[in-house]
Amino acid sequence: MKANAESSTVAVAGVEFGWGSSGKLSAVLSALRARGGERLRFIGLASGLGRPVLAEQPVKRWFDLPEERSNRELSRIVQAQRVRAALVVLDGALANALRACGVPVVFVDSLPFLWTDGDRPDLPLDAEVYCAQRCVELPPEGARVLADARQLRWVDAVIDDGGVVRSSTPTPHPRRALLNLGGLRGPHLTDWASYPQLVLPAALEALTASGVTEVHIAGNLPAWLAAQLVDSCAHPPITAVGALPHKEFLRRLAECDVLLTSPGLTTLLEAGRLGTPTLCLPPQNLSQIFSGRFHSQALGADVRLRWPREVFDEEEALALRVHGEGKALDLIYGGIARAADLGRHRTATAVREGLVEKLKQLADGLTERLADAPGADLTAPGRHAPGHHVPGHHVPDWTALTNAVGTAGAAQVADALLQLLVETSGAALPVR
Incomplete structure (x- = not known):
């Protein structure tokens, strides 16, 4: 025309x-x-x-x-x-x-x-x-x-897609991680700092324990708060902090070995298009409960971390939807805020331990896949000897969620x- x-x-x-x-x-x-x-x-x-x-x-x-x-x-x-x-x-x-x-x-x-x-x-x-x-x-x-x-x-x-493609296959020994916290400025959320206070140091400590040496913290998290929380860690990995323009975020997403993210749907779909191994941090809001569940459902693997029940119960939050999203958000936001005020150490410990276990499962599954690959170098450090397999470790097709919806x-x-x-x-x- x-x-x-x-x-x-x-x-x-x-x-x-x-x-x-x-x-x-x-x-x-x-x-x-x-x-x-x-x-x-x-x-x-x-x-x-x-x-x-x-x-x-x-x-x-x-x-x-x-x-x-x-x-x-x-x-x-x-x-x-x-x-x-x-x-x-x-x-x-x-x-x-x-x-x-x-x-x-x-x-x-x-x-x-x-x-x-x-x-x-x-x-x-x-x-x-x-x-x-x-x-x-x-x-x-x-x-x-x-x-x-x-x-x-x-x-x-x-x-x-930003013209970005993934240039390497996932490895069982991740070195570079992208840690993404989005959705922090939700409507009616009065204390948006509670979530990163509970999650960010715990996630950095879990990544360090898993051998990750380089992390970029992205999302709408103020640099001063991110720096403060990084400093609170005993042995944080080498860490960069800062919001990224969209194309740069996609480039980092394609280059990292693992993504830890609050389960915002757009980020999960973008990671899925690139096939980036992804673990979901605990949800910040109602939509992230759904998104994290959809992600695990499509992958056929539980790759999301839940809050301890004393923070809030997901099923209760979902049941409150009948009265409108606001009622469910009151439960979620209130639980996270109380955990940050009264039970920060206990909750952060649970998050850290849960992430360490998820990262270990991810590494074990990738190791088993490599061991089964034709021509694999089974004598490389950290890989299984011939004939030795770790049963029960399913390696997801990281593109599954995105492929399911187009x-x-x-x-x-x-x-x-x-x-x-x-x-x-x-x-x-x-x-x-």
Whole structure:
């Protein structure tokens, strides 16, 4: 199709939670550029937390929105910037506000398994296009909610490969680890420091005990707090700290020997595309309980760490969903905060010991796979002698979760947005 000379302005936004929504925005923007989207002009709304992730994307200008969002202010931005459509990831309230201003919306829902009837008011079920990301399992309550989406479209995992591929196969003796903590700034979370205080030193000590010598700590963790927690460890590995732009994060993900991550779904899917061995840290929120379970279910191996029951019980949290996500989050956030205040040593010890055991199982399984490989050097340090096997150590196919849901979601969302622009204006846009 022949493109109009005038650019079409698209507003983009992601929920202020972790960095998953910004990663998805980055993936869709890359897909739009690959489709000849040079006639599209992008402005960003809110999403202050995720802007560093989108630094490499052509977002011309960012607009902060007040916490108490006013449709009048949003309408002013929409009119002044001549916004023709919006791409919104997970921020249902903003999607509804944009539609109230007359802006057609493509909404990306990466957590369709999470919803119950109590979440209906927060979801833009009337959006012009409602893109729900495929999941390993959709609970019946979630299926009932999505059945009312006016223009529901199921899409694959919305992830970006960044042109990155894994250059080496996993080894049973990891030396380089990526430790990722995302989702720390969740809505209604008053004390976001509790989780890293419990988990980060314990994870570093477990990695040291497992022979890891080099760690990069990524995620939305302030550098000063990360440095403080690293210093609290007796013998930490060589550690670098810092948020990473999206492509650099993917590069590190491809190069590390093992990933330890809070189980955010986008990170698990990105690691799965690369085949990076991944262990899930204890969950920070409700969606991470689901994501960690889906990951282990797809792999056919238990690669996630649970909290001790005195922190909170996962089944109780899941049962509270019937009253809306907020009720479950109260239980989860409250349990983590109490553990940080009253039982930090006991809880951190349990996390450290659990991770040491998971890392040992990972190493044993990889050692057995190498021992069975044709032409393997069985005399190498740490490998089994001929005929000696460690029974019961299943080595997962680390790509299983991503393969289960597909990888074309970013392109599918991009196509939906381009088609929406055509339908709402009659203009010819660059679609191929």
